[in-house]
Amino acid sequence: MLPELVEYILDFLHDFDDRGTLLSCSLVSRAWVQSSQKCLFSNIVLRNSPFWHLRYPGVTGILSHRLNSLLNGTPHIARYIRALRIENSGFGTSCWLNSEPSFPQLLSKLSNLRNLALYAIRWEDLSEDRQQPLRALLASPTLSSVRLHRCSTFFQFLALISMAPNLKRLSLARASSYFEPEPDLPDDHRTLSKPATLDVLALYETILPENFTSAVSQYLDITRLHTLIFLDNDTYVSAAPLLALLGQTGTLQRLELGDIPEPTDFDLRLIPSLRQLSFVGVQMGEGQLSTAHLIQFLSGIPQAEDICIEVEIYSAWPEGIHWDVWAKLDDLSEWNHLRNITFDVCVYWSESLVPCAPDSPVAMNELANLKAIFPRLSGNGILRVNLISALSPNSYM
Template identity: 25%
Template sequence: MTERRVPNELIDCVLENLYSDRATLLNCALVGRAWVRASQRGIFRKIVLELPESTAYDEVWAMRVATYQETTAHLGCLFAAKPYLASSVQSLELWRFGESSGQPEVWYTAAASVLQRLSNVNNLSFCEIRWNALPPFLRSALTELFTKSLIRVSFLGPFRIETFAELASLLSRAAHLKILDAAVFSWEWDVRDIPTYSDSESNLEGTNHPLPRSIPLEQLKLHLDIDPFMTWFQQDGCPFQVDTLQLLSVNLVFLLSPIFTDLLRVAGRNLRVLELTDMKVSDLDNYLQYTPNLCILHLGNRWRMNPFKLISIMQALFQPLLNQEGKRFSLQRLSIDLGIESNPIQWDSWSAIDTLLQKSEFASIETVDIKIFRERIIDPVPSYVVGLLTEKLRFLEASGKLVVRIMDN
């Protein structure tokens, strides 16, 4: 009987669909020689370097320290012996580096030995990082990653850095960046600290500084200290092009409204997805007039956006779009997060939203997806809330556009 072999191209396709299942990939690597390399690409596609949390010394903490040291040392040796494994790493997460002054330097040395061997990382995430507390050799290894193939950078947790000039200099090295997710924080930032083009160029000795507007961003998410970013993006020497944005997410509570309006004037025409959280009615401009091609709008913050406040915000956003000609707005999906602080008693005001969205200007809306969250300190959201809200949104319910869900925290 003739043996029939599966083509390697088909094996690669199958294994690519298993990248989220590391246990299965480990088993696949044992099937045969043709399966090894493709399985290893999935196994090493994402690595996480996570320092133990700063807690009192106990057995659990000691075990986590030992695990980190053993794992990081193993990765360093493995990548040194088999460079092709290091080239498989596309996503890297770092947790809690610089968080505590008590972190020994050997932890950083082990991490640097891994980072220095990575060449194809396109997704880099910083979680709970204090940049200026890191030793120079580790900052140097991380900075080098920005000059390579990064497509996405996420500063989460938040990321703390002393000056915006340092952050701008770091980001300016990422010539291939498409997605920036920035929850960054500093007590010392000053808008006047943002470097001009010549300043940035002088800070990047030995590298080719990107030309102004030469890095087209596709997705931008900003949280915490937002104003410096907005100001920087408007400077002539900024290397990032924002009129190419397709997704923009902004927490407005930390933002000066005029600065955000200026950004929308530049970036709004190409936007397909807009996420606005922690809004204030008093600060709202007619934002949607700048987004004629918007497909998805996400409103609210599940901890702060109560139903009554959101009604006023939606009216302020949508009513300026009404016109005598009935010209349609492009929106296809409206996503809303509601935070319930107490058992709702009166939902009558939501009828106004139902009436507003019946207008021909909003006929293109296909889905209104409402997610109801509860505060951590109160009882779960009563199931009857869905019925109360649905009753006030009769048109949306009858048209099949309405989806209402109670979400677990």
């Protein structure tokens, strides 16, 4: 079989997280081993369960322990690990990280890491021999993306992250109550390297403190952001100073929102460079979404050229979906500055229906019904409608 075809098949299985089949493929022949291992080990999660010590006595971090043992025997697998997620299962303690001997050894082997995610970890709770390999990992030249989820001592992490020379994306999740005063860092720490230049900043359930823009500028260069992501209402009001700053820099082109903000709280006229606007995970039901509210919000952003609305729909079949709730959006055809309007639709059918593929007759019929309520948008060629999935709720259980 052609190597390109092997790669295509394995990438397809990897996209659907079919680890069982990938494992079987790794045992088929030598030609499949390397590509299968790349997919199997590309994304690693290290966590601990309070019940695992019953099965593995004396081992506090069994996943770290087993992976480190594997890499000792097959060191080439370390270069396949591109994403690492470290989770602390407790609140206010990082005990398994401190007590598992293999943890620092494992981190020192990850020389090709691209993405690092830290969950519920307090920097001051880590012993020095645990901080050192994490510090080295954060300063790795290959690291391009970091996510901090419910991590306290935020500015302490930020000062360390600033040393990542090629960091391009930073995600903060549920950091609202964890912003502490800026750390009193030695002068030599602040001058070790120039701040990393971010391309993407993502905020989830995070209220920015008043000093965010001034404090963060000491560690990260956010004046060249091209993408900003807000996925909850809590962030909108506190982000106003950030919008004003990005409006002055003139680099921000793409904004991704999880809901429709109030124009008074979120004035996008401050960002004349904005061109692409996306609404992600909008749940649509009859009367659930005010299209008038959406149109009012969009009317205040005449610089936006590309609008994308990702819709989640929960519906019973065969009653069908009430697409007409969106009909008012056909008025957007009168806005000459718009170049593209895209609907990405994810349908969750009732439990009575067997899951259907996006290209099934039922799904295609619903897609045609959606397009039919936008005759003017369809007529001028700027409308795009994609059915990204059509699944039963049971498929996620």
